[in-house]
Amino acid sequence: MVELYATSASEAALPLKIGGVSVAEVATSLFLVAPFKGKFTQAATVLNTQMGLEWPAVHELKRMGGAYVLWFDHAHIAFMGAEPSVELARYAAVTDVSDACCIIDISGVSVRNVLARVTPLDVRAKSFNIGMTQRSMVMHMQASITCLGKSKFRVMVFRSMARTLVHDLTIAMESVAAREKKV
Amino acid sequence: MRIECPLCGSRDRREFYYSGHASALERPDPDSSAEVWDDYLHNRDNPAGLTEDLWHHEMGCSAWLVVQRDTVSHAVLAVRLAKGDQL
Numbered sequence: 336m337v338e339l340y341a342t343s344a345s346e347a348a349l350p351l352k353i354g355g356v357s358v359a360e361v362a363t364s365l366f367l368v369a370p371f372k373g374k375f376t377q378a379a380t381v382l383n384t385q386m387g388l389e390w391p392a393v394h395e396l397k398r399m400g401g402a403y404v405l406w407f408d409h410a411h412i413a414f415m416g417a418e419p420s421v422e423l424a425r426y427a428a429v430t431d432v433s434d435a436c437c438i439i440d441i442s443g444v445s446v447r448n449v450l451a452r453v454t455p456l457d458v459r460a461k462s463f464n465i466g467m468t469q470r471s472m473v474m475h476m477q478a479s480i481t482c483l484g485k486s487k488f489r490v491m492v493f494r495s496m497a498r499t500l501v502h503d504l505t506i507a508m509e510s511v512a513a514r515e516k517k518v
Numbered sequence: 519m520r521i522e523c524p525l526c527g528s529r530d531r532r533e534f535y536y537s538g539h540a541s542a543l544e545r546p547d548p549d550s551s552a553e554v555w556d557d558y559l560h561n562r563d564n565p566a567g568l569t570e571d572l573w574h575h576e577m578g579c580s581a582w583l584v585v586q587r588d589t590v591s592h593a594v595l596a597v598r599l600a601k602g603d604q605l
């Protein structure tokens with residue numbers, strides 16, 4: 336029988352460190368959850384009773400140890416590193432999209448300067464703080480961007496865009512590093 | 519030009535995809551006459567002034583929005599989620 340091995344989305348392109356900013360791929364399960372029509376209350380109750388979590392509001396990230404539950408779009412929330420309880424599937428469409436995305440963590444003191452070059456979001460700490468998640472563009476890619484720490488963000492794009500993501504981040508990181516070099 | 523998404527907040531126009539007049543939400547009864555369907559599908563006003571368009575927040579929360587704007591001044595006057603409107 337043929338043995339199949341999972342490969343990472345970015346393959347050999349990561350990890351990457353340029354100047355004071357590092358990018359590392361995150362190997363995690365990823366599930367999208369969309370409540371069925373009229374079943375939001377039941378789905379939220381199950382999330383609360385089975386997993387001890389409030390349904391994340393717009394832009395909200397909930398942590399559960401190493402696992403994350405976050406607002407994903409107008410209809411979905413996302414589970415990262417945690418499997419949604421089976422019970423939830425009674426009231427919501429639960430989809431395993433683990434192999435559909437490229438997920439990276441980008442960190443370092445200049446991370447906000449790097450992100451400012453690739454997304455139109457206001458990435459200053461006063462507008463995009465720890466525990467906040469937003470949907471926007473990273474260059475021309477649809478992205479989910481989450482602030483995990485003062486100088487740490489998680490960025491998620493479609494898996495088919497993994498190399499483009501690394502390419503665009505590399506250029507932004509090089510540009511920021513070049514500007515920061517003491518003359 | 520910026521659009522205030524009710525979910526995401528104020529965002530650049532590039533994040534949105536334009537999809538014509540919001541009258542698309544007022545789908546006629548299936549038994550309506552051919553003239554009514556023809557009007558619904560093909561005929562649009564071209565106002566100089568107030569209009570309501572459908573915009574998709576394609577690079578954001580994926581919600582469909584009804585955007586009220588002024589075609590003369592380009593001012594965006596009001597934005598609401600299309601969800602909940604008759605479809």
Ligand SMILES: [Zn+2]
Pocket residue numbers: 523524525526527575578579580581
């Ligand atoms: Zn939005």
